[in-house]
Amino acid sequence: MSKPSKEENQPLVLIADDDPAMCLLMTESLERAGFRTVEAHDGNEALAAFQRQQPDVVVLDVKMPQQDGFAACAAIRQKPRGEHVPILMVTGLDDIDSINRAFQVGATDFVSKPINWTVLSHHVRYLYRAGRAMIELRQSQTDLKHQAEQLARSNRDLEQFAYVASHDLQEPLRMVSSYAKMLAKRYDGKLDSTADDYIGFVLDGAERMRQLIQDLLKYSRAGTSPAPLGPVNVATALSQTLEDLDVAIQSSRATVTHDELPIVMANETQMKQLLQNSIGNAIKFHGDKAPQIHVSAERKGCEWRFAVRDNGIGVPAEFAERIFVMFQRLHSRETYPGTGIGLSICKKIVDHMNGRIWVEPNPEGGSSFFFTIPA
Numbered sequence: 548m549s550k551p552s553k554e555e556n557q558p559l560v561l562i563a564d565d566d567p568a569m570c571l572l573m574t575e576s577l578e579r580a581g582f583r584t585v586e587a588h589d590g591n592e593a594l595a596a597f598q599r600q601q602p603d604v605v606v607l608d609v610k611m612p613q614q615d616g617f618a619a620c621a622a623i624r625q626k627p628r629g630e631h632v633p634i635l636m637v638t639g640l641d642d643i644d645s646i647n648r649a650f651q652v653g654a655t656d657f658v659s660k661p662i663n664w665t666v667l668s669h670h671v672r673y674l675y676r677a678g679r680a681m682i683e684l685r686q687s688q689t690d691l692k693h694q695a696e697q698l699a700r701s702n703r704d705l706e707q708f709a710y711v712a713s714h715d716l717q718e719p720l721r722m723v724s725s726y727a728k729m730l731a732k733r734y735d736g737k738l739d740s741t742a743d744d745y746i747g748f749v750l751d752g753a754e755r756m757r758q759l760i761q762d763l764l765k766y767s768r769a770g771t772s773p774a775p776l777g778p779v780n781v782a783t784a785l786s787q788t789l790e791d792l793d794v795a796i797q798s799s800r801a802t803v804t805h806d807e808l809p810i811v812m813a814n815e816t817q818m819k820q821l822l823q824n825s826i827g828n829a830i831k832f833h834g835d836k837a838p839q840i841h842v843s844a845e846r847k848g849c850e851w852r853f854a855v856r857d858n859g860i861g862v863p864a865e866f867a868e869r870i871f872v873m874f875q876r877l878h879s880r881e882t883y884p885g886t887g888i889g890l891s892i893c894k895k896i897v898d899h900m901n902g903r904i905w906v907e908p909n910p911e912g913g914s915s916f917f918f919t920i921p922a
Contacts, residue, residue, distance in 0.1 A: 557583045558675045561602035563593035563619065564637070565611045573606065573667065580668035582675075590614030590622075597623055602632070604675050607654075609638040609645065617652050624653040631681055633674035637662065716760055724753040779815045781808040781822075781853075785842060788822040795830050801838035808844050811851055813920055817896045822855075824889040825916045829857035850902065850919045858913040862906050871904065893918065 560582045564570045567588070574584045585600050587593040591613040597605065605623060607616040614622070616636055623629040636649040639660040649657050655674055658667060727749040735743070782805070789796065789803055796803065803826060811818075822842070829840045839858045844851055862870060871894040897904040897918045904918040 557581060558603040559583045559585065559600060560671060560675075561585050561587065561593065561596055561600060561605045563587040563590070563596075563606065563611065563616070564608040565589055566608070569608070572664070573662075576664040576668055577671060580672065582671065590616070590619035593619045594622055594626075597629065598626060601628060603678060604671050605632060605634045606671065607634060607636055609636060609649070617648055620649070620654055621652040631678065631685070633678040635670055635674060716756075720753060720756055720760065724750070724757065727753055776812050776814055778810050779813045779818050780810050781818065781844065784815060784818045785822055788819050788826065791819075791823060792827060792830065795827065799830050799833060799838055801830050801833070801840060803840045803842070805842040806844065808842070809846075809851060811920060811922070813900065817900075821853075821893050821896055821918060824893050825855040825918075828889060828916070829855060829859055829914075833857070833859045846922060847919070849922050851922050852917060852919045854915050854917050856909060856913065856915040858909075858911075861908055861912060862914050870906065 558581075560577050562570055562573050562577070562584055563586075564573065565588050570586050570588070574586065577584055582604075585596055585602065587596045589612045593605070593607065593611075596602075605620075607619055609616040611619070616638075620634050620636065623632070623634065633655045634653060636654040636657040637660065638645055638649065638657060646657060655677075656670060658670055727746060731743075731746045731750060734746070785805060785808060795801070826840055826842070830838050836858060841856045842853070843856070844853045846852075871890050894904050897920070900920045902919040902921065904916070907915050907917065909915055
């Protein structure tokens with residue numbers, strides 16, 4: 548394939564003016580400035596040349612036969628490729644009404660006669676560069692939209708896969724778990740200690756797999772479709788959440804306090820999930836002291852910012868982002884049990900509510916988990 552010639556790489560300017568002398572002067576001026584040109588001598592010729600040549604910039608005289616520059620400009624704007632092409636109006640009518648009309652019909656800029664040829668060249672060069680930048684911007688926006696659509700489609704496919712896989716895994720897992728429990732019950736103490744250990748490993752593995760599947764189902768459901776919103780009394784949601792966490796609270800001797808909490812527009816189930824996962828984490832990752840957890844909320848402009856503060860082991864700053872990634876763990880399963888999905892569920896819920904979630908260390912020790920939702 549032959550390369551484009553230097554001339555073909557030069558921007559093309561359509562010059563429309565019924566005065567042959569003016570056309571000649573503009574042509575010579577713009578060609579000296581590095582442009583290619585094509586001429587038209589009335590509005591109809593300008594439209595035909597525009598469709599045939601597809602110029603990069605159009606220069607239109609206001610007064611022309613057949614149809615004037617205003618009409619030609621408006622007509623070009625209706626053509627394919629005409630919506631964004633730069634159009635420079637040339638007018639001897641140096642009055643506000645004519646200038647306003649030029650912009651109303653779609654002109655990008657204007658120059659008045661008598662023309663300063665250096666100024667004309669700079670105008671055209673500027674309009675050409677601005678037009679190219681606009682084309683590149685539109686292409687980038689189109690590419691970005693396409694990528695966003697592909698990402699959304701991939702996310703939907705992944706969520707559907709996670710749901711189907713998790714759902715289909717439950718039945719064989721129930722069978723494994725049931726038979727393992729039967730073995731443990733029937734042969735407890737009748738086999739050697741190694742066999743008892745093996746059965747215990749099966750039961751433990753089946754329970755961890757059950758919890759993992761349940762968490763995967765929760766993750767796949769979180770934000771897959773717009774959750775119905777309504778007034779949610781966060782204090783009531785917190786009270787119900789603490790009832791669900793009662794066993795963990797009692798066994799860890801945790802204390803959970805809260806400030807006055809607002810009524811917000813949210814999804815009640817998702818709000819409970821956010822509270823349960825963040826408070827549950829604070830209970831799980833405690834140090835030598837009994838967990839002390841405090842829940843608060845404050846209005847910050849157009850959003851509510853919630854905080855769950857604890858006195859636990861804390862989160863090192865270098866892992867502040869990692870903890871919200873699915874399956875990412877900072878500690879071994881033996882030290883702190885769990886699937887590593889809870890905070891990723893929180894992040895997914897908050898993302899779909901157009902909010903933010905993050906963690907900060909407390910000066911006195913422990914961590915503060917923050918999340919925001921629109922007010």
